[in-house]
Amino acid sequence: MLIGGPVAAAATPTAQEILAASDAVRNPAKPFALQTQLIEYRNGRESANLSLAVYAKAEASGGQYRNLIRFLKPLRDANKLMLKSGNDLWFYDPASKASIRMSPQQRLLGQAANGDVVTVNLALDYRASLVAEEDTLDGDRQTRKCYKLALAATSPDVTYHRIEMWVDVANNQPVKGRYYSESERLLKTAYYRKYEQQLGSMRPTETVIIDGLDPNWVTVMRYSDWNWRDVPDAWLQRDYLPRFKAE
Template identity: 65%
Template sequence: MSVHLRRWPVRRGLFALLYVVPLAPFHAHAQAAPDAQQLLAASDAIRTPAQAFVLNAALTEYRSGKQVDANMLSIYTKPDAPGGTFRTLVRFEAPARDVGKLMLKNGDDLWFYDPANQASIRISPDQRLLGQEANGDVVTVNLAHDYTATLLGEEDVTDGDRQLRHCYRLSLAGNTPGLIYHRIEMWLDATNNRPVKARFFSESDRLLKTAFYRRYTMQLGAERPTEFVIIDGLDPNWVTVMRFSGYAWRAIPDAWMQRDYLARFRPE
């Protein structure tokens, strides 16, 4: 029996071929979504060096654009292990009424030492230090150790300099006890994993504050944010700015990170 090709229109032939040759799935060539926990770890490495170091932190509190308070801190940080927690010693340098006071984070314990009465007491990490800054905010943290990250997608957000950035949006859920924030939303620049913006929530899921990471400069071998602008979750006119300077590698004795040593600590 002969086949009359003239009676088989080309478009009908193409339609039939769709059933013979399966088409490749649309997502076959799509780029796989990045791992959220790895993104968070990469942003940690940008925020914080992996070796022992020191720096200075200047905190300034503003109400409706007017400065209402300020202090200056020296921060000594030492990692317990790669990818793990940090131990942090904070010394108050200003104002005069606070000079010499110390705060120590070792494991889950946070201690405050006042040389006036030579006593060290346990304090809460969520207790207010200045403005929106809590005690636990000025100690070094490894978010990838304390939180489990989920990638919510990609979106364009306005950074602290009012520039539009294409970012990964992460949701961080706390996985260790005693954390200041029950949940964090964080936006990372999709081109380099730099932290751009974060929102911090209470256990009741109330927005406590929004932070912008600004002024990236070369510090200890990497471009790191040297300014955090923190806006209160209820009152946008209440702003705290934390500026970091004086980064330096430092061999920090283990003795400095012990509660019993606080009375003997002397900066070198």
């Protein structure tokens, strides 16, 4: 019997497995809520600010998230709602009592699009391929050994046509993403930062988004007040939006 023989090296996971693991780092597995603050900076000076309450729940079949988003600040936008169900995105204004279908690509604030503030599992909307293992600088300018993934959209309804994603080899944490339009224009670069223990795992609590053309145009998304919570299916129906009451 051979004792102490060579140990086979662990096989590199597939690109789709790496992407799914990075999704699990960003997204809790059970229904949850958090607050998202978006701050836009132009040439280093704050130019706009928006706060949202996000309620998220994965579909029983398929696993993609459905989201209800309530606007908190500024006060002029308080209690407006946005609903993502499947690939449909709806905006509801209680003043007009009208729900309007929206595009996930449409800008919400600064470089943050509507599709950036909803919870998504990228592995369900993109086909991933492994480009390389390489060192890259994270949002704190620290070197991280990463898998570089190329993500191709599998549906025209998703927020970005193509994404380049860097995922830490050691822990599957998303480090950086580059997001492209259908015309292959670099729209933005995002850095996932300030990892904290939240809802059972280390998760990024800040995303820094830099414009693809103007590096002085920066949008920061901060996530706080994470909590497990029941998200009733009724909240995630377009017909229920006029009856939704904030708790």
